[in-house]
């Protein structure tokens with residue numbers, strides 16, 4: 509997996525902890541000064557300021573006054589605490605898709621234009637095939653014919669059934685017909701690629717709300733571009749408030765943006781990150797494991 513966005517943060521944290529390790533005995537002062545540096549490093553990685561502040565406060569609370577474990581040096585103990593706190597910050601554990609229900613269960617993909625929604629819809633379908641499911645795809649972005657063509661092409665590459673909608677249809681009609689089509693094709697999962705816009709607007713939200721009523725989706729998955737940093741966090745918050753997002757798929761973690769979105773989205777919006785996109789190819793989608801990501805960051 510190629511994830512470069514935490515490289516800087518990783519370097520910074522490793523340096524801070526190396527300094528701590530050099531100290532035989534940790535004083536409250538040592539720890540406080542290391543935590544100030546951790547907070548700076550998080551802010552520089554574009555972590556939401558409140559998230560960084562609360563994070564450091566929670567570590568201070570756990571680290572100071574804790575009995576030193578015999579098996580660990582004080583420096584190692586702080587690293588262990590930071591590791592646990594980072595894991596919690598990102599949601600604690602992997603959150604699987606909720607796929608139980610009367611087939612076809614529906615996964616509604618939402619997000620802004622350019623976030624990687626269409627590509628991610630195909631990536632997710634590919635993953636479901638690997639898990640022995642039989643997905644069906646439907647493009648519902650009637651405002652951009654290119655988006656429809658793109659998903660139809662990707663479905664062709666994956667040899668998966670696709671309900672070929674047209675720009676003359678209303679999205680609600682597409683949703684109803686796609687459900688019937690998926691049933692008729694014996695598919696157990698329907699992935700709906702909804703329309704994106706450049707910004708969150710009320711018209712888009714109203715349309716997505718109507719689609720939600722018709723599709724009764726098991727999951728509403730927000731695809732968000734990690735390269736946009738705190739904007740991605742704000743977008744996730746808005747979609748969640750208006751629509752009730754059940755999971756986030758964070759794309760472009762292979763890019764050179766800083767890791768702030770990945771570290772902030774969960775605690776700001778309370779939506780779990782379920783998958784991460786790590787490249788343009790269809791196999792570049794991974795289940796998000798907060799513990800592994802945390803260990804990776806701490807090196």
Ligand code: GDP
Nearest residue numbers: 621622623624625626627759760785786787788
């Ligand atoms: P949509 O407008 O949200 O449907 O976005 P697209 O699926 O068309 O993706 C926009 C661009 O982002 C395309 O060039 C994709 O190849 C690219 N993209 C999507 N996901 C990833 C990812 O995880 N990593 C990288 N590097 N590029 C991605």
